[in-house]
Each structure stands twice: as structure tokens, then as C-alpha cells.
Amino acid sequence: MKTVFTFLLASIVSITLMAHPGGHFEQDGKLILNTWTLKSGEEIKGNFSHVKGDRLFLEGMDGHLVSRSFDELSAQDLKLAQFKQARMAALNGGNEVSVKRAYSPANLSFYVMAFLLLVLLFIKSRRKDRQFVPKAINLNQSTQAAVGIMFAIASFYACKKAIVTSAGTTPTNIIPKTRTTFLDSSFADYKPGLETRSDASYYYVATSGIPAHNMMVGITSWQQQVPIPQSYTGSNSWSIPLQPSYAVSPLSTKTNFMKGAVAVAVNGVPIFNALNNRGEDAYLIGELDNWGGHCGRADDYHYHAAPMHLSGKAGLKPIAFALDGFAVYGSKEPEGTTMEPLDICHGHTGKNGVxxxxxxSDYPYVIGAMKGTVSTDPLTPAPENQILPQAFAKAARPALTPLRDATITDFKSTASNAYSLTYRIGSKYGYVNYSWDALNKFSFTLIDTAGKSVTTVYQR
Ligand SMILES: [Zn+2]
Ligand SMILES: [Zn+2]
Structure with a gap:
């Protein structure tokens, strides 16, 4: 009798330890967030997600990732971050994969079962002491064996459930790593207008952001910005993660990412949220040209609508890659069949399981919610939370203001490194003639509809 009790208690203790080896995120179904202290004394709440370079990424209550540099962390929390990173590396064979552990209903049922067994055994032993129970019902070897088997089954479930990632994240290793040959073939048609390279984590696209197609014509709501080449190169290249992972709760593009790109088109032009930075549908209010693009405050050309014209002759190639790592196709499935129904993120799982x-051609045009995990800039809170890493545009001149009732009627290259834009207000025409040199000296000549001309030179 005593042996059975000892065995039972020892099993409960050992399985309890096995089921939550520290760093758990949920307790009784409630998410518990850790508090991290910075050197400055500031505290941030979030659970360890991963470490990249010398940055710690934390996952907050709503699935947002925030990051802090190691330099900012208090000495104690820096040690903790490094310890967790080392442990995760050991768990995942060195891959940057976040596996979290949680209490689960299976564990709960185990505890109930163990408690009932204890009660049963207690009653039996009392009866035995009082000689109420015939010898045949006494705990014998077969009863002990039965108890053992029950524990083996309970332990199996406790361990199995404990390795499920928290809050519904699918373990990243279920999604196959994107083949760089697939990315190469998607971007190949737009070389040499762009350059690509990759490392273990990202596929990089270096580009000037200027497409081969014409721009600007068709805009009826214009802020007087014009396209100039950007230096999306080197460490400021576009970065597409090679190992996507599903987000705990996909972030909607209605309430997130009003700043920065959400995807990069296969011709190297960034794709921004369908809503402009005032939350309006940029396409519907006439801000976009005939190719779905326009220029930002840094004279940076980008799309807000889907560049369907990039889907290749057969319309089967990806038109872009989202910054969560998933491909964006045109109006057909990659196999050539009619597009299957789309989910709230504006996509679905393809025949290849990815x-x-x-x-x-209608809202949200490209991405409804970010299906994959992305890191966002802690310095730009939602809805302006831009995705990181992000390539940044650089202005050559101060941003201008909207020009009422102007419609852009023509845009053409007038020499190498020189463009001329024509707009119309009523029956009168105005012009922007501009050029630049290899040292980033920009000259803009603005000729208004009254014929007044102003030239300004800027050094970027
Ligand atoms: Zn824009
Ligand atoms: Zn599809």
C-alpha cells in the first residue's frame, strides 16, 4: 500500500515538473507577460520571442512584436535574454524558432485523474485496515500495474501537449523554408533593374524603386511629389524573411502598417498599405497612377494597389512578396486555375501547402491582415507601426502640399537622370522638370499654370 502511495506522489511531482519547465506563458488560460527592465529604468511587458543579432524581440498581449537592443537592457535582464536565447538554440538545433510551453487541458485532466486515484486508494486502505474488504480486493500487483499504465498514458499526454506552441502559433518548422531559387525566378524578369542576394534568414532586394513602366499619369489627387531614385541597397535593401511563421493573431492592415511598406513587388517597387497615411483608400480618391502607384513625401515611388501588371505573360508568377515572407499572386492560382476564395488576410493555403x-482590383488589393509574424518598429505605434526590417526612403527636398484640381497628363524621361511631368488644371498646363547627378545633386524646375518658373537645387 505504502509503495503505491509513494509511486503516485513521485509521479505527480515529476510530471508537474515535466509539464512546465519554466518560461510558460499561460496560466489557467490567462496570458502572463514578463516584465523587462531597461537601463533607463523603463519597464516593458512582453514574453521572450527570439533574439536577432543584438536585439531582443518580445511578444506582447496582442501578438505584436517589440524589440530592444541589448545595449538598452539592464544587466540582469540582458543575462536572462542571453540565457533564453542559448536554451532556445539548444532546443531548436540553432534555428531561430520560438517554441513556447503552456499549461493545457490534458494536464488538468491528469491532475483530476490522479486526485481521484488518491481518494480511491485512501478509501481502500482504510477499509483494509478495518478488515471490511475481502482479501481478493486488496491492492495487489495487478492493481499497481494498472496504476502504472495510467500514469504512462497521462505522462505521454502531459509531455505532448506541453510542446505545443503558445496561443495558437503553428511551429515555424511546419512551413518549409522558401527556396531562394523560387525567389530568384520571381525577380529574374526585372533584372538588371534590381539585384538580389540572400543569407540564412533573408532574401534581399536592392533597387532604386524606379520601375521600368511609366509612372504618374492618371493621378487626379496630387501632392506635387515626383519619383526620384532611392538607395534601397546594401543594409537598406528590402528584406524578405526566408522562414515565414504564422502570426498568433494576424495584424489587420485597417489598423496597422500605415507607415512603410507591407510588401515588395517583383520589380523592386515597395507596396504600401491600401490606405494612405490618413486612412483613406488611396486608389478610390485618385491618388494613384495607372499602375497603382504614386510618390511619398520623400519623392519615393510606391504602389498602394496591387501591381497586377507584373504577373507575367501567363499571369501565374508572383507579383510581390509580403514582408512576412509569403508570396502574392495575381488573379489566378499558380497552377493556372481560377483564384480560390480568399480569407480575411487576403490569401489562402496553396496546393503546395504554403x-x-x-x-x-478592389480593397484591400494586396493584404487584408498580415498572416505571418512580423516585427514592428516600437518607435511608431499602431496604426503607424511599420514593419522592420524595412528599407527607408531619403528625401532630396522638403515635402510639398496638395495641388488642387491637378490631373497628371504626361510623364517622360527627357535625358538620362532627367524627367518631365505635365499636369493640367482646367485648360491650363503646368510642368515639373527635374534631373540629378551621380553625387545626388537634384535640380527641380517648377513651372506653374501661369507660366511662372522657379528652379531650386538640393543636395541629398
Ligand atoms: Zn503613398
Ligand atoms: Zn491562391
Whole structure:
């Protein structure tokens, strides 16, 4: 009798230890966030997600990732971050994969079962002491064996459930790493206008952001910005993660990412949120040209609508890659069939088992919510939370203001490194003639509809 009790108690203790080896995120179904202290004394709440370079990434209550540099962390929390990183590396064979552990209903049922067994055994032993129970019902070897088997089953479930990632994240290793040959073939048609390279984590696209197609014509709501080449190169290249992972709760593009790109088109032009930075549908209010693009405050050309014209002759190639790592296709499935219904993120799992988005001609055009995990800039809170890493545009001149009732009627290259834009207000025409040299000296000549001309030179 005593042996059974000892065995029972020892099993409960050992399985309890096995089921939550520290760093758990949920307790009784409630998310518990850790508090991290910075050198400055500031405290941030979030659970360890991963470490990249010398940055710690934490996951907050709503699935947002925030990051802090190691330099900012208090000595104690820096040690903790490094310890967790080392442990994770050991767990995952060195891959940057976040596996979290949680209490689970299976554990709960185990505890109930163990408690009932204890009660049962207690009653039996009392009866035995009082000689109420015939010898045949006494705990014998077969009863002990039965108890053992029950524990083996309970332990199996406790361990199995404990390795499920927290809050519904699918373990990243379920999604195959994107082949760089697939990315190469997607971007190949737009070389040498762009350059690509990759490392273990990212596929990089270096580009000037200027497409081969014409720009600007068709805009009826214009802020007087014009396209100039950007230096999306080197460490400021576009970065597409090679190992996507599903987000705990995909962030909607209605309430997030009003700043920065959400995807990069296969011709190297960034794709921004369908809503402009005032939350309006940029396409519907006439801000976009005939190719779905326009220029930002840094004279940076980008799309807000889906560049469906990039889907190749057969319309089967990806038109873009989202910054969560998933491909964006045009109006057909990659196999050539009609597009399957889209989910709230504006995509679905393809025949190859991998998620992809589709571009469409109506809102949200490209991405409804970010299906994959992305890191966001802690310095730009939602809805302006831009995705990191992000390539940044650099202005050559101060941003201008909207020009009422102007419609852009023509845009053409007038020499190498020189463009001329024509706009119309009523029956009168105005012009922007501009050029630049290899040292980033920009000259803008603005000729208004009254014929007044002003030239300004800027050094970027
Ligand atoms: Zn824009
Ligand atoms: Zn599809």
C-alpha cells in the first residue's frame, strides 16, 4: 500500500515538473507577460520571442512584436535574454524558432485523474485496515500495474501537449523554408533593374524603386511629389524573411502598417498599405497612377494597389512578396486555375501547402491582415507601426502640399537622370522638370499654370 502511495506522489511531482519547465506563458488560460527592465529604468511587458543579432524581440498581449537592443537592457535582464536565447538554440538545433510551453487541458485532466486515484486508494486502505474488504480486493500487483499504465498514458499526454506552441502559433518548422531559387525566378524578369542576394534568414532586394513602366499619369489627387531614385541597397535593401511563421493573431492592415511598406513587388517597387497615411483608400480618391502607384513625401515611388501588371505573360508568377515572407499572386492560382476564395488576410493555403496572398482590383488589393509574424518598429505605434526590417526612403527636398484640381497628363524621361511631368488644371498646363547627378545633386524646375518658373537645387 505504502509503495503505491509513494509511486503516485513521485509521479505527480515529476510530471508537474515535466509539464512546465519554466518560461510558460499561460496560466489557467490567462496570458502572463514578463516584465523587462531597461537601463533607463523603463519597464516593458512582453514574453521572450527570439533574439536577432543584438536585439531582443518580445511578444506582447496582442501578438505584436517589440524589440530592444541589448545595449538598452539592464544587466540582469540582458543575462536572462542571453540565457533564453542559448536554451532556445539548444532546443531548436540553432534555428531561430520560438517554441513556447503552456499549461493545457490534458494536464488538468491528469491532475483530476490522479486526485481521484488518491481518494480511491485512501478509501481502500482504510477499509483494509478495518478488515471490511475481502482479501481478493486488496491492492495487489495487478492493481499497481494498472496504476502504472495510467500514469504512462497521462505522462505521454502531459509531455505532448506541453510542446505545443503558445496561443495558437503553428511551429515555424511546419512551413518549409522558401527556396531562394523560387525567389530568384520571381525577380529574374526585372533584372538588371534590381539585384538580389540572400543569407540564412533573408532574401534581399536592392533597387532604386524606379520601375521600368511609366509612372504618374492618371493621378487626379496630387501632392506635387515626383519619383526620384532611392538607395534601397546594401543594409537598406528590402528584406524578405526566408522562414515565414504564422502570426498568433494576424495584424489587420485597417489598423496597422500605415507607415512603410507591407510588401515588395517583383520589380523592386515597395507596396504600401491600401490606405494612405490618413486612412483613406488611396486608389478610390485618385491618388494613384495607372499602375497603382504614386510618390511619398520623400519623392519615393510606391504602389498602394496591387501591381497586377507584373504577373507575367501567363499571369501565374508572383507579383510581390509580403514582408512576412509569403508570396502574392495575381488573379489566378499558380497552377493556372481560377483564384480560390480568399480569407480575411487576403490569401489562402496553396496546393503546395504554403500560404500565399492574391492581388485583386478592389480593397484591400494586396493584404487584408498580415498572416505571418512580423516585427514592428516600437518607435511608431499602431496604426503607424511599420514593419522592420524595412528599407527607408531619403528625401532630396522638403515635402510639398496638395495641388488642387491637378490631373497628371504626361510623364517622360527627357535625358538620362532627367524627367518631365505635365499636369493640367482646367485648360491650363503646368510642368515639373527635374534631373540629378551621380553625387545626388537634384535640380527641380517648377513651372506653374501661369507660366511662372522657379528652379531650386538640393543636395541629398
Ligand atoms: Zn503613398
Ligand atoms: Zn491562391
Amino acid at each position: 500560404y500565399h496572398y492574391h492581388g485583386t
